[in-house]
Amino acid sequence: MAQITLGLIGLGTVGTGVVRLLRENGDLIEKKTGIRFRLKRIADRGIHAFREFPLDGYELSESAEAVLDDPEIEIAVELIGGYEPARTYLLQAIERGKHVITANKALLAKSGGEIFALADKVGVEVGFEGSVAGTVPIIRILQDGLAANRIEKVAGIINGTTNYILTRMAEDGLSYEAALAEAQRLGFAEADPALDVDGEDAAHKLSILATLAFGVRPERGDIHVEGIRGLEQADIRFAKENGYVLKLLAIGRKTNGHVELRVHPALVPARHPLASVRNEFNAVFVKGDASRETMYYGRGAGQMPTASAVLSDIIEIAERALHAPRGVRGVEGDRARKRTLYWSADRFLPIGEIRTRFYLRFPIVDAPGAIGSLTTILGRHGVSIAAVHASILDAASARGQIEILTHEAIERSVRAACAEIAGTGILREKERLIRVDE
Amino acid sequence: MAQITLGLIGLGTVGTGVVRLLRENGDLIEKKTGIRFRLKRIADRGIHAFREFPLDGYELSESAEAVLDDPEIEIAVELIGGYEPARTYLLQAIERGKHVITANKALLAKSGGEIFALADKVGVEVGFEGSVAGTVPIIRILQDGLAANRIEKVAGIINGTTNYILTRMAEDGLSYEAALAEAQRLGFAEADPALDVDGEDAAHKLSILATLAFGVRPERGDIHVEGIRGLEQADIRFAKENGYVLKLLAIGRKTNGHVELRVHPALVPARHPLASVRNEFNAVFVKGDASRETMYYGRGAGQMPTASAVLSDIIEIAERALHAPRGVRGVEGDRARKRTLYWSADRFLPIGEIRTRFYLRFPIVDAPGAIGSLTTILGRHGVSIAAVHASILDAASARGQIEILTHEAIERSVRAACAEIAGTGILREKERLIRVDE
Numbered sequence: 001m002a003q004i005t006l007g008l009i010g011l012g013t014v015g016t017g018v019v020r021l022l023r024e025n026g027d028l029i030e031k032k033t034g035i036r037f038r039l040k041r042i043a044d045r046g047i048h049a050f051r052e053f054p055l056d057g058y059e060l061s062e063s064a065e066a067v068l069d070d071p072e073i074e075i076a077v078e079l080i081g082g083y084e085p086a087r088t089y090l091l092q093a094i095e096r097g098k099h100v101i102t103a104n105k106a107l108l109a110k111s112g113g114e115i116f117a118l119a120d121k122v123g124v125e126v127g128f129e130g131s132v133a134g135t136v137p138i139i140r141i142l143q144d145g146l147a148a149n150r151i152e153k154v155a156g157i158i159n160g161t162t163n164y165i166l167t168r169m170a171e172d173g174l175s176y177e178a179a180l181a182e183a184q185r186l187g188f189a190e191a192d193p194a195l196d197v198d199g200e201d202a203a204h205k206l207s208i209l210a211t212l213a214f215g216v217r218p219e220r221g222d223i224h225v226e227g228i229r230g231l232e233q234a235d236i237r238f239a240k241e242n243g244y245v246l247k248l249l250a251i252g253r254k255t256n257g258h259v260e261l262r263v264h265p266a267l268v269p270a271r272h273p274l275a276s277v278r279n280e281f282n283a284v285f286v287k288g289d290a291s292r293e294t295m296y297y298g299r300g301a302g303q304m305p306t307a308s309a310v311l312s313d314i315i316e317i318a319e320r321a322l323h324a325p326r327g328v329r330g331v332e333g334d335r336a337r338k339r340t341l342y343w344s345a346d347r348f349l350p351i352g353e354i355r356t357r358f359y360l361r362f363p364i365v366d367a368p369g370a371i372g373s374l375t376t377i378l379g380r381h382g383v384s385i386a387a388v389h390a391s392i393l394d395a396a397s398a399r400g401q402i403e404i405l406t407h408e409a410i411e412r413s414v415r416a417a418c419a420e421i422a423g424t425g426i427l428r429e430k431e432r433l434i435r436v437d438e
Numbered sequence: 439m440a441q442i443t444l445g446l447i448g449l450g451t452v453g454t455g456v457v458r459l460l461r462e463n464g465d466l467i468e469k470k471t472g473i474r475f476r477l478k479r480i481a482d483r484g485i486h487a488f489r490e491f492p493l494d495g496y497e498l499s500e501s502a503e504a505v506l507d508d509p510e511i512e513i514a515v516e517l518i519g520g521y522e523p524a525r526t527y528l529l530q531a532i533e534r535g536k537h538v539i540t541a542n543k544a545l546l547a548k549s550g551g552e553i554f555a556l557a558d559k560v561g562v563e564v565g566f567e568g569s570v571a572g573t574v575p576i577i578r579i580l581q582d583g584l585a586a587n588r589i590e591k592v593a594g595i596i597n598g599t600t601n602y603i604l605t606r607m608a609e610d611g612l613s614y615e616a617a618l619a620e621a622q623r624l625g626f627a628e629a630d631p632a633l634d635v636d637g638e639d640a641a642h643k644l645s646i647l648a649t650l651a652f653g654v655r656p657e658r659g660d661i662h663v664e665g666i667r668g669l670e671q672a673d674i675r676f677a678k679e680n681g682y683v684l685k686l687l688a689i690g691r692k693t694n695g696h697v698e699l700r701v702h703p704a705l706v707p708a709r710h711p712l713a714s715v716r717n718e719f720n721a722v723f724v725k726g727d728a729s730r731e732t733m734y735y736g737r738g739a740g741q742m743p744t745a746s747a748v749l750s751d752i753i754e755i756a757e758r759a760l761h762a763p764r765g766v767r768g769v770e771g772d773r774a775r776k777r778t779l780y781w782s783a784d785r786f787l788p789i790g791e792i793r794t795r796f797y798l799r800f801p802i803v804d805a806p807g808a809i810g811s812l813t814t815i816l817g818r819h820g821v822s823i824a825a826v827h828a829s830i831l832d833a834a835s836a837r838g839q840i841e842i843l844t845h846e847a848i849e850r851s852v853r854a855a856c857a858e859i860a861g862t863g864i865l866r867e868k869e870r871l872i873r874v875d876e
Contacts, residue, residue, distance in 0.1 A: 021586055021728050029586055031781040032653070129583075135729040137583025144582075145567075145575025147470065148463055148749030215470070273735055276714040281731075290459050290746035291573040291736060293719075297711055298732035308728035311586030320758075343469040 003036040004318040007067035007098075009089055010080035011044035014103060014130065016052060017307030018077060029311075035318050043067045044080075064089050068096060075317060077310060078102045087111050094118050094126075099321060101313045103130030103306060109204035113217055116341055125320065127313025132205040133158050133282040135305035136298040137312060142212035142286065143339065149288025151213040154252045155437060158205045160280035160300040161189045161196035162228050162248040166265075167278045170236050170246065176229070188280050198227035199248065199263040206250035206261055209284070213252055214259045215344030224351035226264040235434060238359060238403055239267050242387070245275040249437055253354075260349040266437040267359055352412035357386070357436035360404045360414070362421065363428040365397075370426045374402055377424075381417035383409040399428060405436070441474040442756040445505035445536075447527055448518035449482035452541060452568065454490060455745030456515060467749075473756050481505045482518075502527050506534060513755060515748060516540045525549050532556050532564075537759060539751045541568030541744060547642035551655055554779055563758065565751025570643040571596050571720040573743035574736040575750060580650035580724065581777065587726025589651040592690045593875060596643045598718035598738040599627045599634035600666050600686040604703075605716045608674050608684065614667070626718050636665035637686065637701040644688035644699055647722070651690055652697045653782030662789035664702035673872060676797060676841060677705050680825075683713040687875055691792075698787040704875040705797055790850035795824070795874035798842045798852070800859065801866040803835075808864045812840055815862075819855035821847040837866060843874070 006022075008015055022039055030036050043061045044050070059066070067076055068089065076093040078100060080086050086107050093100045095118070102108070108115070108131055119126045129139045133156065142151070157163050161183055168179040180197065183189035195201045203225045207218050228248050239246045244267035253260045268275045273295045277283040282300030287293050299305040364370040371390050378385060384407045392400040406414065418431050444460075446453055460477055468474050481499045482488070497504070505514055506527065514531040516538060518524050524545050531538045533556070540546070546553070546569055557564045567577045571594065580589070595601050599621055606617040618635065621627035633639045641663045645656050666686050677684045682705035691698045706713045711733045715721040720738030725731050737743040802808045809828050816823060822845045830838040844852065856869050 017728070025586055025588060025727070028588060032585065032778055034776050034778065135726075135732060137579055140578065140583055141575055144754055145578055145750050146746065147753045148459055148467055148746055150463060150466060271714070271716065273714055276709070276711055278709065288573075288746060290455070290463070290742040290749075292740075292743055294573060294734075294736035296732075296734055299730050302730075304728040305730055308584065308586055308726060311728075312583050315585045316582055338472050340470055340472065 001030075001036055002034060002322050003038055004074055004321065005072050006037060006039045006075050006077060006314065007041040007043070007070060007073035008039060008077045008079065009043045009064045009067050010078060011042055011047060011050060012079060012081070013303045014306045014310065015044070015079040017303035018079065018310050020053070021304065021307045021311050029315060033315055033319065035315070035322065037314060037318065040073060041067050041070055068092050071096075073098060074321060075099045075101060075314060077314070078104065079310070083107055083110065090115055091118060094122055094124055097122060097124060099124045099127070099317045101127035101310055101317070103128065103310060105131040105201070105204040105208060109207040109220070112208065112211065113342070120338075125317045127317050128208070129313045130306045130309035132208050133284055133296070134298065134300040134302065135308045136282060136284065136296045136300070137309065138209070138284045138296055139212065140312070140316070141296055142209070146286060146288050146291055146294070149290050151286060151288050152254055153287040154209050154213050154284060155274065156202075156206070156209065156250045156282070156284040157247055157274060157277045158250050158282050158284065158300060159196055159199075159202040159248060160282055161193065162202070163277065163282070164188045164280045165197070165228065166231070166246055166248065169231070169233065170240070173233065175233065176231055197229055199225040202248065202250040202263045206252060206263060209250070210252045210259065210261055211341055213286070214254055214346060215342055216259050216346055216348070217342045218261055218348060222261055222348040224262040224264070228265055231265055234361065235432065238361070242405065243270050244268060244436070245270055246434070247274060247277070249274070251437060254346070255349065255355075257346055258349040259346045260354050262351060262354070264435060266435050268437055272438070352410075352415065354411050355408050356411070357408055357438065358406045358414050359434045359436060360406065360418070361432040362402045362404070363431070364400050364402055364426050365428050366426060370400070371402060373424055373426060374404070374421055377420050378404070378406070378417045381413040381420070383414050383417050439468075439474055440472060440760050441476055442512055442759065443510050444475060444477045444513050444515060444752065445479040445481070445508060445511035446477060446515045446517065447481045447502045447505050448516060449480055449485060449488060450517060450519070451741045452744045452748065453482070453517040455741035456517065456748050458491070459742065459745045459749050467753060471753060471757065473753070473760065475752060475756065478511060479505045479508060506530050509534075511536060512759060513537045513539060513752060515752070516542065517748070521545055521548065528553055529556060532560055532562055535560060535562060537562045537565070537755045539565035539748060539755070541566065541748060543569040543639070543642040543646060547645040547658070550646065550649065551780070558776070563755045565755050566646070567751045568744045568747035570646050571722055571734070572736065572738040572740065573746045574720060574722065574734045574738070575747065576647070576722045576734055577650065578750070578754070579734055580647070584724060584726050584729055584732070587728050589724060589726050590692055591725040592647050592651050592722060593712065594640075594644070594647065594688045594720070594722040595685055595712060595715045596688050596720050596722065596738060597634055597637075597640040597686060598720055599631065600640075601715065601720070602626045602718045603635070603666060604669070604684055604686065607669070607671065608678070611671065613671065614669055635667055637663040640686065640688040640701045644690060644701060647688070648690045648697065648699055649779055651724070652692055652784060653778075653780055654697050654784055654786070655780045656699055656786060660699055660786040662700040662702070666703055669703055672799065673870065676799070680843065681708045682706060682874070683708055684872070685712060685715070687712070689875060692784070693787065693793075695784055696787040697784045698792050700789060700792070702873060704873050706875055710876070790848075790853065792849050793846050794849070795846055795876065796844045796852050797872045797874060798844065798856070799870040800840045800842070801869070802838050802840055802864050803866050804864060808838070809840060811862055811864060812842070812859055815858050816842070816844070816855045819851040819858070821852050821855055
């Protein structure tokens with residue numbers, strides 16, 4: 001019976017889940033894999049206040065050093081989150097020859113390059129299955145299951161908070177504010193929801209997916225990010241009436257040697273598999289040149305679902321570590337698994353250059369003449385129209401709105417047309433622009 | 439640069455896809471993995487009639503022996519399908535120390551035990567990602583991604599032909615016969631569709647999923663199988679009116695130390711992720727104790743989607759083979775990856791013992807008295823009723839029907855009640871029974 005010794009840094013929600021899962025399913029895992037996983041040390045600043053279950057049998061410490069300094073620990077699991085000191089702990093663990101596991105998407109999005117490079121140099125592995133889409137094994141699906149594919153597109157619902165809010169708005173008619181308040185009450189949204197609702201969390205995860213799918217290493221500025229603040233029932237209504245569902249998508253797409261990366265609300269056709277992803281669930285749609293359309297669905301957060309992802313890393317890295325004892329890498333004739341993460345030289349496409357369909361809503365002051373002006377201006381910018389719907393909201397004051405669904409167009413042209421339309425003075429308020437994803 | 443030498447037996451649809459994918463994406467795969475895959479030999483009885491593209495650079499043969507006898511070939515890929523000689527080729531390849539890959543679900547369902555045991559003894563690997571759900575990496579998801587979970591349930595739409603037929607029946611109002619004819623015209627169904635429409639193909643795949651999910655080794659008799667022949671628009675209509683979709687499901691469920699395995703049409707709630715799986719697509723829903731509900735979706739067949747799965751096996755096995763050179767297994771101190779497939783001693787639950795909800799439709803001769811008799815008899819057998827809908831189809835002859843949705847009940851009790859109801863003489867025809875899966 002082989003044995004692998006583990007150390008855990010961070011006994012928060014997910015860390016506690018990892019300890020629970022090892023206790024509850026350790027025997028089953030041993031039966032399947034032939035490996036005994038021994039969690040030797042747990043480090044957490046508040047370890048002595050932990051009361052959920054007895055921690056007998058583990059060596060406890062308030063400081064991460066206890067894990068980092070123990071040469072017996074082969075895999076260090078970092079689950080404290082945040083940027084520092086998580087980054088330092090990971091780098092130190094790697095330097096000391098330990099394989100590391102993290103679910104820290106913000107850290108990986110910012111410092112993944114540094115962490116992977118050091119791990120590669122030392123010859124250890126970095127597991128990060130828990131960093132995107134929680135329990136959904138999307139990391140190994142992209143790395144292994146679809147390894148033979150040229151990935152053409154990934155499109156993910158990878159933030160549970162915003163998907164919960166949009167589901168409540170669509171299914172129960174709640175306003176954005178009411179849906180957010182409900183999400184906060186249920187623990188799906190933080191007191192400060194900015195990271196979720198403004199799309200930053202999804203952007204962190206998209207950065208990781210983009211590396212696995214396209215071999216690129218995006219900086220934050222390479223990803224166009226819009227959140228869901230300000231979405232209205234009018235947007236939801238239009239989506240429904242036209243056979244769409246409104247979702248916050250994280251999209252990565254490869255087009256003519258460029259990669260486009262963007263997080264924004266999007267109209268998804270009601271029959272697209274992403275459209276049926278409701279509430280706090282996550283899903284990642286992946287299209288490969290051979291696999292064609294695939295999708296992977298599950299809980300994007302939560303104690304045990306994320307612990308399931310962390311444990312899958314522990315098991316897989318342990319199996320490879322036992323296969324090839326540490327130190328084999330870097331040696332002459334080394335033939336250990338060695339994946340190249342950044343293999344592409346593709347450049348990123350600025351948001352103005354993307355081609356997609358658009359939903360545009362123009363609040364206008366004078367409906368009859370306006371349709372003509374609007375459509376003429378759009379046409380002059382090369383934006384061709386698939387459907388128009390004009391309505392007078394208030395006949396007395398001639399307040400109305402014009403909704404337009406375009407054919408595929410370049411975003412720059414659509415923006416230029418909108419600016420010109422605004423210049424005519426027929427708009428009561430700024431137009432609404434929502435991209436369609438099909 | 440490491441190199442792995444491959445041999446292919448069978449240049450049919452999928453085999454051709456494997457050759458194409460290696461040619462088209464070989465460089466990309468090399469960039470990602472650092473491994474050069476060299477396809478050295480191709481064997482196929484009709485190899486000299488192959489005209490799709492030039493086969494320059496491969497050593498061609500009409501006989502599988504050429505691949506089996508070549509000591510340079512490290513991985514042998516069997517894609518001829520059928521039972522024999524596929525079984526013999528696989529066993530011979532294993533005996534000669536080659537890793538093997540197959541997408542042959544019928545063979546694995548019947549002889550998986552024999553094949554895995556020999557591979558284990560010799561110390562080689564068996565890849566079979568292409569055998570279930572085509573491009574969807576469900577094999578490695580169950581083996582690796584969800585490795586830490588106690589799997590509670592798998593429910594798959596794993597036969598594209600029947601899902602296509604049911605989709606056309608539901609969305610376009612076609613009869614079973616018309617939908618089948620259309621599927622045959624489009625190449626989604628064979629001239630003899632029995633293996634698909636009677637559920638046998640799904641049963642083969644369920645047998646493989648059951649081993650990975652529950653560690654059991656089912657014989658054919660342990661799986662209850664019903665196909666989709668005889669499903670009517672009345673069944674579809676009831677499903678729609680009550681918020682369900684009718685699907686052919688392959689279900690594996692663990693209940694109190696038993697495993698139940700069954701393939702049959704089932705009513706799936708319209709909001710369940712499986713309900714949105716349309717046309718020829720496949721999907722597998724998996725519920726683990728930690729992961730909770732997850733689902734994996736993609737094309738279940740087709741040249742390139744299945745080739746994508748076969749290539750993923752080639753890559754993963756190659757990485758492990760390079761890690762631990764052949765021969766390491768079975769040696770004292772062996773620490774190579776060694777998964778136990780059959781780790782459970784659970785028994786199989788006979789179909790009569792399962793607990794689920796049922797949809798029952800009774801064609802009756804006399805509506806008024808019949809409701810009373812029916813519900814009384816069901817009640818006496820412990821079957822409690824969630825909803826009843828009675829309708830007179832033809833007032834003159836008092837022909838009617840009673841539709842009943844039950845609460846959870848034991849199938850044996852429902853069957854006994856139906857037999858007693860038939861005995862009262864109020865039925866015009868045999869009742870319809872469809873299980874609900876929630």
